[in-house]
Amino acid sequence: MALSDFQRALSEMTVSPNLAARVRAEGERPLAAYDLTPRERARLVAVARHPGMDLNCTLARGNRFGPIVDVLPLTCTLLKPWLRELLEELWQIKRPGNYQLSGEEHAFAAFLQAKLAGGELSHPYLAEVLEYELASWALVQSLRHTSAGDEPQPGGEPFRLVHFSHDPALLLPPLEAGALPPDGLPGGRYPVRVTLRGDTLVVEHEAPGW
């Protein structure tokens, strides 16, 4: 079990900078839960105290952040002032489950939705921006899973409806430019149809005359 536990401990130190910091500060004690030889314990302490371990932790977090920002770029921009803190909180409880790092984006989305529903997080634009990006991603995913020879789906082009409560024409462009949208946009009902047309997402207002 020793090598197995050594690798589990190193992996945990990589995705949990807190453990790495504790080992750096306290030595072997935080490693007591692992079945390690004295040489392995000494190695892990040396690794924790090596400046390269900080870089390892940062690179691993960058790898985890990749799929999140790929799928939810506008959400990340919107949350920029709190993003680091939110990710820290999520990653304290959620470890990467596979080598493809799939599901990181959905875990973050579910984490935000739970916080919104529970009142722990309050932001006037967050829910609708998140809904819009998840809908867009679902459509992109349907394209990735479609073969060239597939028959067109009944009903034509795939689409999703998204219900904005602030004007998306004012909300989305600043986010797409990497900037925060203006505060205090007037509320209202803005249903939007996001359609996958070929390989392009087209956003149209659902209500006539909008």
Place this chain on the structure above:
Amino acid sequence: MLFNPALADFVHSDSASLDYLAVIPDRSWVDHGPGASPRFDDLPESVRLFQQTALHIPLVMHSIGMSICSADIFDLAYVDQLARWRGLYQCEWASDHLSFSRSGAGHESNAAMALPSPYDRELLDLLVPRVDTVQQRLGCPFLLENNVYYFTYPDQEFTEAEFLNELTARTGCSLLLDLHNVHTNAVNHGFDPIEFLASLDLSRILEVHVAGGSAMMGFHTDSHTGPAPDAVWELLRYVAPRAPALRGVTFEFHESSWPLLRTGGVLAQLDRARSIAAQPLLSSIWP
């Protein structure tokens, strides 16, 4: 060249500039994990691209998910998926990394990056039968890539070169020598990369990787940013004439560097690789 999504147009428009294309097969499927049924779902968009490309250019595989150094995981279903993929595209060879990212059989977790395991006899004994199995199942030459590492383990039983030499000698597997990894390790840990290369059995090298990096937190990192630096090309100048089994030099870059490189920049890297790989032994320069 190692394929990335930014190169989708390039491989169509400039396929004549490529002798082969290295691809990461893991990007063409969704892996639902051990025990799932079906375990793997192909992504038709990627499959289509690779099918079309394979009509014009030989493909080689460079996978990322084997985690062959994991003490408690040796994923034969994954290896069989690679073998299936290899058969589909008749890949000339296949490679993965001499590292682990997966741990915890039964309740698997991931380190979110490739981690080195200490170069001890215990690891060697773990790897030898695994490499044999992988070679048998793949039915093509199998290469392992040397690591980039940002920390070092004290008290290892082998040096990195000794370990690679022993592993390749005992298994007959080949080496994918990533020269940017060598350069990165040499810069960060203060050793002479030529001395390292001189202690390595270069006859085991079948493929070389060249890439660029960047500075971060006081380290040089293997970020695959932009073109390969001159120092990496100098290492290739040393290795190429001494590696009789060398069949390919692969330039890899992260897709975010495409705006920096574009077609002209990529072609320049390929030309530079070709010009060096074709040179005769420069014994008057290198010992």
